[in-house]
Structure formats: structure tokens, C-alpha cells
Amino acid sequence: MLPSPVAARPRTRPHGPPRPHPLAVAARLVVLALVAVLTLITTHEVEQLRWIGLLAVAGIPAVLAPRHVLLGPLGRFAEVIIVGLAAGKVAAEAQIQGTLGSGLGAEAMLPYLAVPLTVATLYRHTREALALLGVAAATLTFGGAVTEVNDERLITDGGYLLASAQWLILAAVGITAAGTLQRVLQARGESRPPQPYAEATRLLTQLRSVARQLPGATLDPGGIAEHLLDELRTITRADRAAVLTASGGGRLVVLAQTGVDRVDWETTLDADSAIADAWASQQPQTAHRSQARSHRKGDVSALVVPLVAGVRTVGLVTLEADVTNAYTSSVVDRVTAVTRPAALRLEAALLFDEVRSLATNEERQRLAREIHDGVAQELVMVGYGIDNALALLPDEAKESGEELRSLRAEVTRVITELRLSLFELRSEVDRHGGLAAAISEYARQVGGSAGLRVHYTLDESTARLPAATEAELLRIAQEAITNARKHAGASNLWVTCAVDPPYAQIEVSDDGQGIADQRPDGRYGLAIMAERAERIRGRLEIRPRHPSGTTVAVVLGSSPRRDSVRDSVNAPEGELAQHDHQPHATDHPYQGPPRR
Template sequence: MTHSYQLVTPNNIWPDRAQHATFGADKAHLSAVSVLTSDPAVAQRHWRALAVARPGVLALVVALTGSASSLTEAWWWLSALALVALAAAIAERALPPSRLRAAGEMALASIVIGLGFPEAYLALPYLLLPAFAGGLTGGAGGAILATIIAALGMAAGDILARNALLDLSSASSLAAWLAIVFVTGAIGAWLLRQENVHVADGERYAAAYRLLSELRVVSRRLSGGLDPMTLAEGILDNVAARMDVRRAALLVRREGGVLFPLARRGDDDGWLVGAEHDPVVLDAWTNEVPAWAPAGRRGHRVVLPLRVGSRTIGAVVADVPEQASPDELTELARSTDEGAVRLETALLFDEVRELATREERQRLAREIHDGIAQELASMGYLVDDLLARTTSADTASLATTLRRELTRIVTELRHSVFDLRSDLDRETGLGETLSGYARQVGAQARLKVHLVNQEGQERLRPEVEAELLRIGQEAITNVRKHAKARNLWVTVSVNPPSAHIRVADDGTGMRDRPSDRYGLDIMAERARRIGATLVIEDAPEGGTVVGVSLGPDNEEG
């Protein structure tokens, strides 16, 4: 499940340049990445090819002219074109690639060809070189500029030689060559665009690697770690140490504008439902200043914005018995700013980690589906062929058993792929997601599914929802694989910060299950990770009951 937070990563949370010296091998590897992404080798290959092609094209022009006419009559414009090529080669050595350099070569070459026209008609292929260079340096604009300069240069050369414009037939022939010149320049522009995209993509990866490397180093040095809930509770502790707080919560915004509590103190009676519409919360969040309002017999409600730079990334909502002075609230809000930076960093790191986990699950699902599942299915076809060909009863019996086992394994692999691809949706909650999973598994295993979903608008923390979902999925999968049941009962109750999931069946119970407890151990590990209680027991009326409870309301409903 991916949650998008409104996050801004401030520059001052990263180590300065002096601290970079401690990165050791990470920094060396990072430098190598940076060199690779900024290396102009790709562009240099195009320019080297152009330099090699120039004398080749000039030799081709000389050969074509010699075969079509006398070289003694064309020596002067051939020599002039050779001088242009020599000057272009020297400029490539002395000057960096530029649109002006390509335009200069195009102007001189086109004037020479115009002066020698129509005998210099066979020299028109030379214009493709500066056209290509124009596209490489100036993109589409460079290609257009090269074409215009070619047309004007040939027209100017022809006027200087004969004091007249080209006739209609010659102009139509040159127009076709000008189209070819433009296409060549466009090819150079396309290559330039590809290089820019490649370099930009490489620079983005280098920047991502740099930030992740620094984050890894910094996270090992942070006293509070990068657990959002721990940091949020630390902020609430800081507020409680300065004010007489009866109850408090730290709210952050999830996608869709809904605020949800990352940490709480005090009783929980649904007082935060609809907090995103509370005028006091909206006032503090929008104006980035503390706000308060009377709360009837409860005293006063105080809202402290969590500010990072010019952004509000969260808010502390607290009910206090007595009103605090504006100066006290301002000082208290200022004291939470440092904690806000830490919390925002933790939320960002948590989102990156969550995205990486989700992508890895999708990758594993693809590999299983496209790899071993397909190969086993192919083996099944071979067994089918063996069954069709064999005349031995013993061989047919063994082949039938083998085919049955292959079908079972492929089915289990497909279920595994389904499990890996099942994830919490941004819009639906834990109860709806687990109910959908139960319905899908029930349809596949021909189970009658009974669902109870008691879930309101408030959501648990994303990582808690993810762990509870995996526990519920594993319990449902065990019913499908081992229970030999007819009915499946799934009950989900969510009342943040409490939650309860109950998965029951009317199957054979735990006594007849296989001795492999790997799945049960994983469920217990997930429960411990979020501080939940996991109970797995035989039901008195038969079957198995798996219950996982989180928070103070651990009793089953």
C-alpha cells in the first residue's frame, strides 16, 4: 500500500561536505556513477564519426566529378571545398562543438558549390556533413538553420558567379537536395535528444543513489532512528512535558486530504473523527501558527502546526484543562520544529521503503509466474503426452499421480502469485481488502465465506495495516491448504489504534495439520513487529481459530 505524504526534504538534514569524507567506499562508488552519467563519450562518438566521414565524402565528390567531367576544369571549386573541409577539421580540434561552427562550415561549402554550379552539382552530398553537425549542436532549430543557410549560400554563390538566379529546373533539383539536407539535420537533432534523455535519466539515478547513500549513513547516526511512530511519540512527550495534556494526538495527512493519527496519548473515544474539517486544525495548518478554541467542559483544544520551512507537514492536537498564553503556544510550536524535520525525514524514508517492498513483491510475482510456474505447466504437457502413449498400467498410474502433483504445485504457485500481488489499496481499508481476498480464495477453494467488517473512516498506520493484512492472508491461506473446511469466517474490527482480526473454519483443526510451522512462525513474527497479540487454537466445535489483536481493545467483539 502506498501513501503519499506532503513532504519537503530540507537541505539541512543531509551531512555537509566535510561529513562526506567519511563515506569511504560509498562515496567512491558514487563518484564512479557521477562520472558515468556526465561522461560525453556518447556525443564524442558522433563527432568522431563526422570527422572521419568528412575526408571520405570529399574523396567521393572528387571521384564523382572526375568520372563525370574533367578535373582540370573543376580544380578551383574542388580546391576551395577542400580548404573548407580543412578549416572545419581544424576548427573541430580547436573549438568545442557549437551551432556557429556548423553554420560557418555550411555557409562556406554552400557558397563554393553555388560558385561552381552547375558543374559542382556532384558536390552537394558534402552539405550533409554540416547539416548533421547543425542538428547535433542545435537540435531541430539547428537543422532548420542549416537548411536555410544552405539555400542562401548556394543562391549567393550563383549570383556572384553568373549575376543571375538559378533557372527553374536547377532550382527544383536543389530543392530536393535541400529536403535531404533538412532530413540529415533532423537525424542529428534526434540523436541529440536521445543523448539528453539518456544523460538526464542517468543524472536522476545518480542523484537518487547519492541521496539514498547519504540517508543510509545518516540513519545509522540518528539517535531517534527513522521510525515515524517513535518520533511522533517523542514530539507528544515534548508537548506533554511543557503542558498539562489530558489527551493528544499527532496528525499527518494522507492522500485524499484525510488526516490520520500517527501517535496518541490519553483516552480514545473517537474525538479525532473528522479532524480534517475542524476549524481550529484548519486554521493552524493553513496559517502555520498555533491555534486554540474552547472545548466545553473539556477545557481548551490546542493545535500546534508541525512546520518544515514554509510547509506544514502535520499537527499536534491536544486537549488541555487550562488555556495557555499566546507566547507559551508560540514557544511550544517553535520547540516542535526540530522534531518536525525528523518526522518528515522518517515519513519520506518509510514511503521509499514501502515502495521498494511493493515493487519487490511485484517482481517476485512476475518471476514465479513467468518462470517456474510456466516450466511446471510445460512438464504437465509432457506427462499428458506420456499418458497418451503408454500401454503399461503401472506407468500410467505413476504418470497420473505425477500429473496430479504437478497440477497441485502449479495451483499453489498461482495462489502465491495472487498473494504477492494482493496489497492494500489507497482508497479501501484493511477490512475491505482482506474481505476481498477471502472472497477470492473462497471462490477458488469452494468455501462458503462469512464476512464481518467493522471499520470506520479512521485508518491505522500504513505499516501496521500491511502486517495485519499479511497475517490475515496467511491464516486464510492455511484454511485453503490444510483445513479441509466447508466454511470460512473472517471478522475484521478496526478502531484506531486498536484492531482485531479473527479467521475461523470448521475443518480438521490443528491436531491434523502438518508439522511444518514456518507459516505460523512468520505470522507470530509479524504480530511481534507491530506489538500485537496472536492466538491460534482449536475451536471447541471443531476447526481452527486465528485471532490477532492490537492496541488496548484486545478482546474479541
């Protein structure tokens, strides 16, 4: 078994010794200058400043190589020993000069003890700091024992012992404080968020693991919303109900809804409605009027429950009943008991949908760049080469010239196809323009390049579908238009876009040769459209168009209002009264890629 690349990679070390920290150097210089001034004031002897020079020399290794396994500790131990010996000598000199007592004389040097002990603790060398504290106590004791003042040992002077004990205690407190500071800094470093790419890698790895463990249906926002509505209708009355979530334009989109009639729900968050209040307050809201834009007359009870995951509102559940006081406090409690766990499932599905859309869009843009900078440029150069060959061809080589001109025409056709493919890859649904605008723009561009007359029928409400659903519908429409342009041999193209969330119908018809001789790449395109439609729980319908041509349609959801009008027109006279308002079922459901 080969070793893991990560495990086998050698640990890199910084080149050269680590640079001294400017703050540490500045702190040493300040304390050293303070001790020098105190020594001069205490003894009035310039010769006593030799101890300051010794401290400066001893501190050089600790400053230049503070983390070195040998030089750093040696320098700090040398500093402690020099301070312990110098404290006794300075105290004795002060007592001889009669300027100060031995205790205050010793305190001129003792403040420097804090420097090596604190540095060792901050470098996480707690044992070294404790050892330095012990060496300092032993050195002060030894210095007091060997130093005589007026034929008496300095260690017998109570002032010297008291000053030494006080500064040793302060040094011990400094070790504790430095250790606490070091742990606080370490905790802050651990709690600091990792670098963006590292965090993204961690989250995407977790997402991949979750996506592999969960079945596909559990990561579908529309399926989760429909299941939630079905569950709520078993515990309370709801003549109309919907699940809404936020879209990119600061509006709400309908994920799913139930009811006999279609409801134009209020989707703005700045309106005076229970929907806006529930979103802002994250608390259930009841109202005595419908939450539709065209408010219903009569007795209406409305309940809007926010779907809150953590501290974030991910959606709303709106329930309406055509009676008064339908949603009492007990009903609200039962509803919230169901919506609370559903909010987390919906948030996971929405996040997964967003990540998938971002990844898909990024990949499409990358492919577009690769094609533009690679194959497209090379084909253009091939075309220029053929043009040069034709220009240099002698007049007598007419037969070869015809072959070159045919080859040049084929290269031009391929370049045109590539440009249309680039346009398709870069096409997206603008959050302000809408799905109909994106489809019509693509049809206009493609139809103009292929010489097709394009006829539009656009019927898009102000409400929007979820962004991922709009993207899939756009790709289905693009594939249908591309199939008609490439294989149908048509002169006219009819594009219909009807969006009435959560219902949508995209229909592309042509007057070409029909579905007789379907090429393999066309069958593959139809299979891709079927997969896309299934992903958004839509129905792909492919049927002949009379007198000639083919119609490709994708239908998402159902619209009782539209079905009622359509069935009323198509039903024979005498059967209109028996219309049951059920969704219209097509006679030509998609059952695999047909032969065009």
C-alpha cells in the same frame, strides 16, 4: 588487490572531431559579411575584398576544429593577424580615395576582432584570448608602421591610432563579458539537477547510510508520535491528544493518540476546523471546541500545532483539555519548542517508511512476474505433457496410467498454489477501498479455491491507518488464511477485521485440526507474522478455538471503548463496578511458533 571497475574503465572519447556549433558558424558568417560590406563602402575597391577571402580561409580551422589543441588556436591567431594587417591597408586606401579618414577606414575591418577573442574566452581559453589581444595590438602597430600615405607613416595619423585603441578596448571588454557569460552558463549547468537515476542513487545511498547508523526505533513513525505525546503531556495538560499525518487519499491518519476515551478526530482537510486551518497556514491554532467529529459539550480548549519540516507540513499535534483557556501564548511557545525538532524526525521516519513500502511492493510485483513467466508456465507445459502421455497410453498399461493421473493431479495442485501465491503477491490495500475490503477480497478468493466457507465480520471506521501499517496487517491476514487453508484441514473460516485508528484487530479462525502437528513451513509462516506484528508495534496472539481449530489474531494499539465493553461482558457480576478501564491482556500471547 584488484583495481576498481570504475577506476579501471577507460575514458571514452567521441568518435571523430567535434561538429561545429551552428550558432558559432552563423555568427562568423554574419560578421564576415558585415566587414565585407563596410570595406566595400569605405574603399569602393572590389580588390580590397581579398582580405575578406583571406579571413574566410583563415577561419576554416577555427570553425571545423574549434577545440583542437593546435588547429583551433592557429586559426584564431591567423584571423587576428589578417585583421591587423588589413585594417592598415584599408585605412590607407580610404584616405587615398578621399572617401573617409584613416580612422574610419580602419574601423571597416576592426569589428571582426571580436570573433576570435570571444570564441577563445567561451572555450575557457582566457590566456589565449589575452594573447590574441596582444597580437592584435602588435599587428595594428606594425601595419601602421609599414603603411605609408602621402609619404607619411600611417601610425602617425591620430585617427588611425584612436580607432585602433577604441577597438582594442572594446575587444578587452568583450573578453570580460564572454568570461562572465561562460561562468554563468557553468553555474547554471552545475545547479541543474542531475538525471533522475543519478539523483535517486545519491539519495538512496544517503538513506542507507543513515538507516545503518540510527537504531530501528528512531525510524518508526508511530514510536516517534507516541514519544512526542508523552513529552508534551509533561509540559501541559492534555486530556486527549493525537498526532496525525497525511494519507494518500487527501485525508489525515492517526499515528498515535492518548486519553481515557477514544476520539473520532476530524481527518478531512477541507472541513471548518482548527485542524484544517493549522495544516493550511502552518501556524498553531487554538479553539474553544473539540476537534472531534462529534463535538464534545462543555468547556473544552483545543490546540493544534503543525509539524513543519522546512516548508512542508508533515503532520499535526492536537491537544485538548476539559477546561477553558488552557493553552495560553506561553503554553503554545513551550509546545512549539518541543514539536519543532520532532517534525524533522517524523518526516525522516515517514520518508523511510514510504521508501521501504515502495521497494517492498516493487519487489513483490517483480517476484510475481518472475513466477508467472517462469515456473508457472513451465508447470503448465509439464501438465500438458502428462495429458499427452495419458492420451497415448495403451489400455493394458493401467497401473502406469494411475501413476500418471496422480502426478497430473499433483501438478494441478501446485499450479493452483502458484496462482494463489501470485494473487497474494499482487494484493494491495487500495487507498479508497480500505483494509477490510482488501482482506475480505483475499479471503473470498482463497476460500473459494479451497472449498472453505468464509464468514466475515468487518467493522472499519472512516478513519484510516497509515499505509505502511495497513500493508503489514494485510500480509499478516494473508499468512494466517494461507496457513488455515494449507495445514488446518478446515471447512469454515472466520475473518474479523476491526479498524478504529490507531486501534486495529485482525482475527482469522478455523475449525480445523488445531495446533497438534505443525509443519516446518507453517512454523516459518507464524514466525514471519510475529516479525510483521513487532514491526508495527502490534501483538500477535495464537490460541486454540473451541471446540476445534485455531485462532490467529493481531492487535494494534488499544481501544478503551472496545475494552470497556468486552471486559464488562466478561467480568463476573459484582466486579463490574471495579473495572479499571485498562487494556485487555490476552491469556495466550505469542511466544514463538507453536506446533499446529
